[in-house]
Amino acid sequence: MSGEWKKKYRIEALKAVTKRSAFGNDIDLSDFVTIPKGERELDEDVKRKSLEVGVDLGKKGGTYLQVDHSVLMSQLASRIKGVEMMPTDDALNKYDWLKEYYWKALSVSQDKYTAIAELRQTKGYFIRSAPNEKIEQPIQTCLYIGTEGVLQAPHNIVIADEGSELNIITGCTADSRAKTAAHVGVSEFYVKKNATLVFTMIHSWSENTYVRPRTGAIVEEGGTFISNYVMIKPVRDIQSYPTAHLVGKDAKAKFNSIIYATKDSIIDLGNRIYLMAEGTSGESIFKVVSTGTSKVYNRGQIIGQNKNTKGHLECRGMILCPTASITAIPELVAEHSDTELSHEAAIGKLQEEQLHYLMARGIQPEQAIGVLVKGFLDPGLPGLPERLQDEIRSKLAMLERRSSPQEPC
Amino acid sequence: MLLSVEDLHVRVEGKELIKGINLGMDYGEIVAIMGHNASGKTTLALTLAGFPQYQVTGGKILFEGEDVTSKSIDERARMGMALAFQSPPAIRGIRLGHMISLSAGINPWQPKPGDDLDLPKKILGKVNLDPEKYIDREVNVGFSGGERKRSELAQIFAMRPKLMILDEPDSGVDIDSLKVLGSSLQEHFSTTKCSIMIITHHRHILQYLKPSRMHIMSEGRIALTGSYEDLMPKIEELGYERLIKEAPIA
Numbered sequence: 001m002s003g004e005w006k007k008k009y010r011i012e013a014l015k016a017v018t019k020r021s022a023f024g025n026d027i028d029l030s031d032f033v034t035i036p037k038g039e040r041e042l043d044e045d046v047k048r049k050s051l052e053v054g055v056d057l058g059k060k061g062g063t064y065l066q067v068d069h070s071v072l073m074s075q076l077a078s079r080i081k082g083v084e085m086m087p088t089d090d091a092l093n094k095y096d097w098l099k100e101y102y103w104k105a106l107s108v109s110q111d112k113y114t115a116i117a118e119l120r121q122t123k124g125y126f127i128r129s130a131p132n133e134k135i136e137q138p139i140q141t142c143l144y145i146g147t148e149g150v151l152q153a154p155h156n157i158v159i160a161d162e163g164s165e166l167n168i169i170t171g172c173t174a175d176s177r178a179k180t181a182a183h184v185g186v187s188e189f190y191v192k193k194n195a196t197l198v199f200t201m202i203h204s205w206s207e208n209t210y211v212r213p214r215t216g217a218i219v220e221e222g223g224t225f226i227s228n229y230v231m232i233k234p235v236r237d238i239q240s241y242p243t244a245h246l247v248g249k250d251a252k253a254k255f256n257s258i259i260y261a262t263k264d265s266i267i268d269l270g271n272r273i274y275l276m277a278e279g280t281s282g283e284s285i286f287k288v289v290s291t292g293t294s295k296v297y298n299r300g301q302i303i304g305q306n307k308n309t310k311g312h313l314e315c316r317g318m319i320l321c322p323t324a325s326i327t328a329i330p331e332l333v334a335e336h337s338d339t340e341l342s343h344e345a346a347i348g349k350l351q352e353e354q355l356h357y358l359m360a361r362g363i364q365p366e367q368a369i370g371v372l373v374k375g376f377l378d379p380g381l382p383g384l385p386e387r388l389q390d391e392i393r394s395k396l397a398m399l400e401r402r403s404s405p406q407e408p409c
Numbered sequence: 410m411l412l413s414v415e416d417l418h419v420r421v422e423g424k425e426l427i428k429g430i431n432l433g434m435d436y437g438e439i440v441a442i443m444g445h446n447a448s449g450k451t452t453l454a455l456t457l458a459g460f461p462q463y464q465v466t467g468g469k470i471l472f473e474g475e476d477v478t479s480k481s482i483d484e485r486a487r488m489g490m491a492l493a494f495q496s497p498p499a500i501r502g503i504r505l506g507h508m509i510s511l512s513a514g515i516n517p518w519q520p521k522p523g524d525d526l527d528l529p530k531k532i533l534g535k536v537n538l539d540p541e542k543y544i545d546r547e548v549n550v551g552f553s554g555g556e557r558k559r560s561e562l563a564q565i566f567a568m569r570p571k572l573m574i575l576d577e578p579d580s581g582v583d584i585d586s587l588k589v590l591g592s593s594l595q596e597h598f599s600t601t602k603c604s605i606m607i608i609t610h611h612r613h614i615l616q617y618l619k620p621s622r623m624h625i626m627s628e629g630r631i632a633l634t635g636s637y638e639d640l641m642p643k644i645e646e647l648g649y650e651r652l653i654k655e656a657p658i659a
Contacts, residue, residue, distance in 0.1 A: 353498050360458055360494075361512040361564055362486035371511065375502025375547075393518075 005099055006118075009108045013118040016109035023299065024239025024268045027210045029112075032151035032182045034120045040067045040146040045175055053171025053202040054392070055142040062139035066154060067146045069122035082133025083166065084126075088155050091126035098126070101157055105188035105216030106243065113212040117153045117186045124154030124185070129164035129195070138167040138200075145174035145181040145209065156187040160195035160223070167198045174206040180236075182210040189216070191223035193248065200228040202392070203235070207263060211238035221248030221277070230392055231267070232260040234294075239268040241299060246273065246280035255284040258377050258392070261294035261324070270299025270329075275309035275339060286315045289373050290324035291409065301331040304339025311339070317347035318376050320369070321409035411436050411473060411572055411604050412457075418467035419456045419629075426452045428629035429468070434572065437602040439618050441637065443609060444626035445649045450608045451495060453626070454576045457606075458492040459485045473571070487514075489571030493561040493578055495608075499549040505560060506544035509533070512567040528567060535596070536563045537589045555586025562593055575607045579614040591617030612641055627653050 020026050040046065046067060047057050057063060057073065062080050064087075065073035071087050092098050108118050129135050145152050160166040174181050183205070191197045205211060219225045225244055244253035255271040273282030286298045302311030317326040330343040350372060358368035378393065412434040419427035427449050434440055442450050456463040457470060459482040469478045477485050486492075500508075506529035510517040515524045525531075530540040536559040549557050558578050565573055578594070579587055595617045598605060607618060615637065623640045625633040632653045633640065643652050 351498070354500050356460060356482055357494070357498050357500070358511070359481070359483040360486055360492050361508070362483055362514065362568060363511055364483050365481075368483070371503060371507075372500070375500060378502035 009103055009118050012109045013115035016115040017112055017119065019109070019111050019115065021111040021113060021212070021239060023241060023270070023297075024212075025237055025266065027182065027212065027237065029116055029151055029182055029184070029210075031149070033149055034122050034151050034153060035069050036147040036150050038147070039070055042072050046072075046144060046146060049173050049175045049204075050142045050144065050171060053142065053173045053204045054169050054200075055140045055171040057142075059140075061137050064125045064127075064139075064141040065144065066123055066125070066142070066152075067144045068150050068152060071123050074125070080135065080137060082130045082164070083135045083139065084128050084130075085139060086126055088124040088126045088157055091157070098157070101159065101188060101190060103188075105190065105218050105245070106186070106214060110214060113184045114186060114214050116151075117155060117184045117214065120151065120153050121155050122153050124156045126157045127166070127168060128159040129161055129166040131161045131192075132163040133161075134165040135167065138169045141168060141170045143170065143172045143183070143185060145178040145183065147181075148178055149180060150178060151182045151184065153183075154185045156185065157190075158187070158197065158199070159190045160192060160197040162192040163194045164192075165196045168200070170199070170201045171204070172201065173204045174209050176206070178209070179206060180208040181206065182212075184212045184214070187213065187215045189218070189225060191217065191219040191225045191251070193220045194222040195220075196224040196226070198226045198228070201230070203229070203231040203238070204233040205235040205238070207234045208236045210236050211240070213240045213242075215240065215242035217242070217244040217253065219244060219246045219248065219251040219253055222250050223248060224252045224254075226254045227256070227271075229255070229257040229269070231258070234263040234265045235267065237266040241270045241272060243272040244274065244282065245276060246282065247276050249277045250279040251277060252280065253282045257284075257286045257288075257298075259286070259288040259296060260373070260377060261288060261290045261292075261296045263292045263294060265292075265294040267294065268297040268299070270297075270301065272301040273303070273311060275302065275304045275311055276306060278306045279308045280306065281310040283312045284314065286328075287317075287377050288315070288326055289318045289320060289377060290326050291320045293321075293323045295324070296326045297329065298327070299329045299331070300343070301333065302341055303333040303335060304341050305335045307336060307338035309336065309339040311341045313343035315345040315347070316376075317345075318373065319347060319349055320373070323409060410434070410471075411438070412606075413471040414457070414468070415471070416468035417456070417465065417470065419452055420464045420466050421452065421462060425466070426629050427456065430629075430631055432624065432631065434604050434606065436571070437604060438622075439598065439605045439607065439620045441607050441609060441615055441620035441623045442626060443623060443644065443649070444632075448626040449629040450626055451576055452629075454492060454574050454606075454608055457574055458482060458490060486568065486570075491565040491568045491570035491573050493558070493565050493573065493575045495576040495580065497549050497557055497561055499547070499552070501547050501550055503548050504545050505529070505533075505548050505563070506540075508548050509563055509567045512564045513569070532563045532566050535566060536560075536593045538563065554581035555583060555589075558582055558586065558590055559593070562590065566597055569601070570603060572604045572606065575605060577608055577610065579609055579611055587613055590614065594618055612645065615641070625649060625653065
């Protein structure tokens with residue numbers, strides 16, 4: 001019977017359904033519904049908002065769009081060879097072997113959010129690059145909340161098979177019809193031997209969205225996992241702590257985060273990297289600008305467990321308002337004598353010298369602050385095509401032309 | 410008159426650094442300010458540019474007849490006063506090309522019709538910085554002394570100012586850079602007739618920009634004023650201190 005194999009996960013999930021997360025505020029998700037009345041269609045709002053998070057629905061390539069619980073688009077242009085994409089449920093039906101990957105990169109009983117994601121799962125995507133295929137064009141996916149009171153709980157599985165290269169851009173957003181909503185997406189990443197996976201996530205939630213993504217990655221020998229994360233819009237409360245397990249020799253993981261925290265957003269983000277095999281290395285770079293009454297926590301943990309391993313954590317924060325706060329909590333854990341771990345954190349205000357320098361070129365102070373903030377956050381994200389770098393830059397440029405970052409103080 | 414400084418007194422952190430300066434500049438004039446270290450030259454430049462740490466406690470600054478003493482840095486810049494910094498800061502994440510556009514009043518991320526988007530390229534060429542290499546470099550990050558000075562000139566050329574205040578454009582640069590800086594400035598002056606106030610310790614740069622007048626500063630005051638032809642040989646022969654001591658009181 002289909003779904004029978006899932007039973008053990010459901011049992012585990014049921015046990016964890018009240019288990020609080022180790023970090024962040026406890027969110028009551030009981031009032032949110034996974035299947036709202038009435039379905040959103042692929043209207044102009046959806047197209048426009050998707051574009052805002054870097055997903056161009058008009059582009060002929062590989063695109064997955066899920067609005068609330070419905071998959072509105074899952075298509076691959078015929079010229080894109082060597083990669084497949086479909087809703088996770090379909091993939092689990094199609095491939096028996098995929099069950100071996102389900103809940104393997106993280107535990108279903110990690111906390112109430114993983115449990116709820118299992119018990120109330122709403123689709124999610126499966127993407128796999130075939131062995132030795134280099135997929136140049138990024139595959140774009142969009143998880144979209146378009147209805148008030150929705151809980152979106154997708155379960156995504158991404159596999160970069162041996163020797164392949166895969167680049168995914170995910171935009172997560174909520175539009176004006178979903179003023180209050182919640183998202184508890186689960187993502188599992190499997191980077192096989194000598195494969196490279198670049199995963200870029202752009203979050204643009206509404207001001208009253210509760211977000212609890214749960215992410216795990218397993219990287220095999222010689223594999224590289226690069227995770228880029230960008231958030232420049234206010235959110236109610238987000239907490240996430242993606243964890244990478246570098247299980248194969250010389251595997252690498254790199255997390256880059258760019259956060260512009262505004263209004264009263266609560267942002268609690270971290271990355272954890274287990275350097276399990278010999279020669280593995282990990283890095284987490286977190287850049288944040290905090291304004292308004294936003295509260296940002298940057299956690300980071302690197303655990304060196306084998307010889308010739310190397311890890312580095314970095315947090316660079318700029319705080320623009322006296323009412324905002326940034327807390328950096330780096331943790332380095334050496335469990336082997338031949339591991340080299342370091343961290344660097346610097347948080348401070350905007351440098352007046354730089355502001356005056358720009359003003360001396362005739363740039364008004366508000367614009368000068370915007371330009372400096374943008375410069376501070378400028379991605380230079382590795383593994384990203386220049387086109388997407390420019391897209392992220394143009395989003396950051398919106399800070400410069402739309403808002404005065406000082407205003408929310 | 411383009412610039413008129415009247416009995417200017419300036420304090421920084423409670424200490425008076427400019428103690429009554431009177432100075433005027435005409436349109437199209439080049440004036441050199443010289444003097445030993447800590448004589449108040451940079452203080453004068455930064456005060457003219459409107460830096461708030463430099464508190465004007467007496468006197469006023471008129472630019473094109475308008476009192477700008479209480480105007481902000483950016484207001485003065487937009488009126489046509491441009492300062493080339495002696496030690497400009499490095500700014501990560503901002504590309505030199507964008508900075509040049511911004512200096513010209515162009516928003517490089519949202520240009521308007523008619524904005525000259527090739528301007529950075531053209532201007533970098535003028536200061537002999539290969540646009541291919543420099544347009545996407547972060548402003549002053551990893552720049553040599555000479556590159557910084559040329560980046561400064563590129564930015565203030567883009568502003569199309571009426572007055573350029575050059576604070577030691579020749580310090581810390583090698584002879585090749587000095588030639589480039591000198592001839593760029595010479596060419597800019599000959600095509601725009603933009604007035605230039607140049608603060609320097611050396612005569613080399615003045616061979617490219619012949620000042621009509623020179624002021625020698627000492628202890629926050631202008632101790633001597635004269636022509637380039639008259640004063641320059643004396644400075645070289647006697648040095649500032651002896652020259653000021655031995656000169657007849659102006």
